[in-house]
Amino acid sequence: DIQMTQSPSSLSASLGDRVTITCRASQDIGNYLTWFQQKPGKSPRRMIYGATNLEDGVPSRFSGSRSGSDYSLTISSLESEDVADYHCLQSIQYPYTFGAGTKLELK
Amino acid sequence: EVQLVESGGGLVQPGRSLKLSCLASGFTFSNYGMNWIRQAPGKGLEWVASISSSSSYIYYADTVKGRFTISRDNAKNTLYLQMTSLRSEDTALYYCARHLYRGNVMDAWGQGASVTVSS
Numbered sequence: 657d658i659q660m661t662q663s664p665s666s667l668s669a670s671l672g673d674r675v676t677i678t679c680r681a682s683q684d685i686g687n688y689l690t691w692f693q694q695k696p697g698k699s700p701r702r703m704i705y706g707a708t709n710l711e712d713g714v715p716s717r718f719s720g721s722r723s724g725s726d727y728s729l730t731i732s733s734l735e736s737e738d739v740a741d742y743h744c745l746q747s748i749q750y751p752y753t754f755g756a757g758t759k760l761e762l763k
Numbered sequence: 764e765v766q767l768v769e770s771g772g773g774l775v776q777p778g779r780s781l782k783l784s785c786l787a788s789g790f791t792f793s794n795y796g797m798n799w800i801r802q803a804p805g806k807g808l809e810w811v812a813s814i815s816s817s818s819s820y821i822y823y824a825d826t827v828k829g830r831f832t833i834s835r836d837n838a839k840n841t842l843y844l845q846m847t848s849l850r851s852e853d854t855a856l857y858y859c860a861r862h863l864y865r866g867n868v869m870d871a872w873g874q875g876a877s878v879t880v881s882s
Contacts (some may be wrong), residue, residue, distance in 0.1 A: 692808075700808065702869055711870070745868070754809065
């Protein structure tokens with residue numbers, strides 16, 4: 657099975673900060689990487705798919721990138737509404753596997 | 764508007780069975796593969812099972828293989844998850860989510876159905 661190692665597990669940042677969350681894949685997953693945002697008590701929301709494609713309606717301050725087996729979700733300027741848990745998912749092969757998640761909080 | 768609405772959750776004793784449903788609307792259900800994903804209290808997301816649009820391909824996580832069965836009825840726009848031999852570790856919020864192909868997955872989710880396995 658493909659392991660997705662997500663870091664950090666938690667992150668405290670200030671409004672306006674640039675924030676980066678990373679997932680490292682244990683095997684080649686190409687660009688089959690999706691990022692989700694989950695606010696407390698809500699269902700996950702897809703933010704990025706295909707490693708770099710922004711979902712319709714997602715603010716442009718969110719972006720996805722890839723460097724080798726490392727995949728990153730970046731928020732260019734943190735806003736209060738971005739406080740949430742973030743999850744990555746690989747979908748190149750079954751079993752699909754999620755990262756352990758990152759809790760993003762305001763400092 | 765795309766909608767996925769789960770139902771059928773509840774409190775069940777260990778070893779018993781439960782069947783979840785996910786009613787889809789606002790899109791052509793028969794064109795999409797579907798997934799079940801669960802989230803134990805305070806934990807991350809865990810993929811549980813997937814089924815292709817015509818039910819030709821079905822996949823399960825090892826943690827549920829042999830105990831859970833995913834199925835769908837395209838005429839009723841409904842996805843199912845039959846859960847048997849339930850264990851305490853199956854306690855979670857169960858979400859259904861659709862996908863078009865492996866590069867375009869889980870773009871829409873339901874609100875979740877809560878399953879608690881306890882005596």
